[in-house]
Amino acid sequence: MLEKAYAKLNVNYANLNDGGPNEALKALTGMPATGYTVKERSLSYIWETVTDGQNNNYPMVACTGGDPAYNVVADHCLTVLGALELKNSKNEVEYKLIKMRNPWGIYKYDGPFSENSDLWTPEFKKQADYQGATDGIFYTPV
Numbered sequence: 001m002l003e004k005a006y007a008k009l010n011v012n013y014a015n016l017n018d019g020g021p022n023e024a025l026k027a028l029t030g031m032p033a034t035g036y037t038v039k040e041r042s043l044s045y046i047w048e049t050v051t052d053g054q055n056n057n058y059p060m061v062a063c064t065g066g067d068p069a070y071n072v073v074a075d076h077c078l079t080v081l082g083a084l085e086l087k088n089s090k091n092e093v094e095y096k097l098i099k100m101r102n103p104w105g106i107y108k109y110d111g112p113f114s115e116n117s118d119l120w121t122p123e124f125k126k127q128a129d130y131q132g133a134t135d136g137i138f139y140t141p142v
Contacts, residue, residue, distance in 0.1 A: 002028065021061040021077045029059070047083065047142050050098055054082040062100065070111030070140075078102050081137065086124045095119070097128070097139040105136030113139045 006027065007013045022033035038046060053060045060080035064072050072078075081099040088094045097113060113119050115132055124130070128139065 021063060025059055025061070043142050047096055050080060050083045053080070062098075070109055070114070071107055072109055073102070073104070073107055076102070076104075083142075084128055084139070086127050089123075095124075096142040098142060099128075099137065099139050102136035102138070107136075109138040109140065112141050 006024065007015075009027070020035055022035040025031070026033040036046070036049065041049075050060065052058075061077050062080050063077045064074055066074050068074055079101040081101055084097045084099060085093045086095040086097065095113075100109075102109070108115065110116075115138070120130065130139070
């Protein structure tokens with residue numbers, strides 16, 4: 001319903017093309033929204049931004065580029081659900097993961113920490129409360 005209302009606000013669906021997700025969030029919430037290009041930022045900056053957003057309950061999205069890998073759709077937006085640190089038996093951070101959701105849910109991410117990845121140990125699955133790749137939800141390492 002929100003999508004249809006937003007399209008009407010912009011006259012029709014055709015006028016929604018090529019807009020950034022930050023523009024849509026700003027239009028729907030009335031709150032400021034910021035966009036970042038990963039190539040312009042360090043991974044530590046992206047990690048800090050995502051964890052800060054998670055801690056403040058900010059809605060977050062990420063968009064794929066024109067040539068993504070790991071069976072992720074090109075030029076597509078995904079919901080960022082949060083961040084997670086996986087720790088080893090010495091309680092040291094071994095991996096930093098970002099939890100994502102493909103709203104289409106029909107393409108399965110097949111990169112590191114995908115559903116059939118050997119990186120998922122029983123302990124890591126427990127830390128992530130990982131139930132498998134359901135409803136388009138997956139984890140990707142930073």
